[in-house]
Amino acid sequence: MSNVCFIGGGNMATSLIGGLIAQGHAPESISVSDPNESQREQLIKQYGVNAFADCGPAMENADIVVLAVKPQVMKDVALMITTALKGFAKQPLFVSIAAGINLFSLQSWLGEKQAIVRCMPNTPSLIQLGASGLFANEQTSIVQKNLAETVLKAAGIVQWVQSEAEIDAVTAVSGSGPAYYFLFMEAMIDAGVELGLSRETASELTMQTAIGAAHMAKQSDVDVAELRRRVTSPGGTTEQAINTFESAHLRDIVKAALAAANRRSGELAQLLGEEEPSS
Numbered sequence: 001m002s003n004v005c006f007i008g009g010g011n012m013a014t015s016l017i018g019g020l021i022a023q024g025h026a027p028e029s030i031s032v033s034d035p036n037e038s039q040r041e042q043l044i045k046q047y048g049v050n051a052f053a054d055c056g057p058a059m060e061n062a063d064i065v066v067l068a069v070k071p072q073v074m075k076d077v078a079l080m081i082t083t084a085l086k087g088f089a090k091q092p093l094f095v096s097i098a099a100g101i102n103l104f105s106l107q108s109w110l111g112e113k114q115a116i117v118r119c120m121p122n123t124p125s126l127i128q129l130g131a132s133g134l135f136a137n138e139q140t141s142i143v144q145k146n147l148a149e150t151v152l153k154a155a156g157i158v159q160w161v162q163s164e165a166e167i168d169a170v171t172a173v174s175g176s177g178p179a180y181y182f183l184f185m186e187a188m189i190d191a192g193v194e195l196g197l198s199r200e201t202a203s204e205l206t207m208q209t210a211i212g213a214a215h216m217a218k219q220s221d222v223d224v225a226e227l228r229r230r231v232t233s234p235g236g237t238t239e240q241a242i243n244t245f246e247s248a249h250l251r252d253i254v255k256a257a258l259a260a261a262n263r264r265s266g267e268l269a270q271l272l273g274e275e276e277p278s279s
């Protein structure tokens with residue numbers, strides 16, 4: 001079993017650790033470093049993993065180090081890691097899950113020779129229904145790619161993408177995506193309450209409808225547009241709701257929202273990363 005280390009033990013690390021443990025990964029082979037003591041205690045109590053305040057002891061013997069800190073602290077953390085790594089015989093594979101921080105910056109902080117995978121997971125990883133996009137630098141071997149894939153697959157589905165730019169698109173679609181569905185569910189629950197349902201009934205119906213629609217879409221041999229048409233009887237109720245969404249340009253709103261999320265990845269790269277020399 002591979003030794004997996006998480007630098008940063010917050011929301012996403014907790015989701016990924018939850019996925020690994022649920023898949024039978026031994027807690028003793030998972031280590032976390034986080035300066036926040038209550039975060040460490042929570043992870044020890046919930047999963048029985050090893051937790052440390054500093055990155056050095058957490059990374060000892062690690063085959064794979066998942067960088068799960070906020071983009072704003074990534075540079076400082078990466079430089080600390082580089083110092084700690086100097087005493088290590090074995091260099092681990094690094095997997096960064098930070099939005100916007102590109103391989104150019106990660107390589108300039110961790111070292112040009114390091115194998116690094118940029119990954120964008122999402123929070124449903126906690127219940128093994130995550131979706132992750134992955135892109136590896138040239139230094140990453142096939143064995144290391146398989147290792148990254150195995151760790152992320154414990155949390156859900158994995159898609160390798162063809163270019164690093166696509167990771168920003170993955171961030172806009174599935175990284176941030178759960179929040180879009182939660183917002184839509186919030187709005188449906190509020191609207192159901194407006195129409196006279198109790199909040200509990202509106203919540204139960206909304207969530208089960210989301211689950212049912214997602215399962216149908218995954219299992220169906222027709223596309224989602226056709227599934228929508230099959231709910232929409234001519235002259236019926238759904239048609240009225242769909243017409244309302246279309247006249248309010250829902251599709252344009254979704255396009256603009258995802259474009260804004262995608263753009264933000266580029267802004268984070270500029271704000272928090274190293275400047276790439278223009279070729």
Ligand SMILES: NC(=O)C1=CN([C@@H]2O[C@H](COP(=O)(O)OP(=O)(O)OC[C@H]3O[C@@H](n4cnc5c(N)ncnc54)[C@H](O)[C@@H]3O)[C@@H](O)[C@H]2O)C=CC1
Nearest residue numbers: 008009010011012033034036068069070071097098099121
């Ligand atoms: N929350 C989400 O849905 C997703 C987040 N991400 C990315 O995951 C990363 C982490 O996000 P969250 O887990 O939401 O943040 P979070 O704030 O919940 O967790 C970050 C953790 O890093 C710890 N930390 C701060 N300084 C540290 C240091 N020097 N060494 C070790 N740990 C340190 C903090 O104490 C905190 O527990 C971000 O870069 C974000 O872009 C990626 C996909 C989805």
Ligand SMILES: O=C(O)[C@@H]1CCC=N1
Nearest residue numbers: 098099171175176177
């Ligand atoms: O909002 C963020 O920046 C992170 C990345 C994807 C989901 N949460």
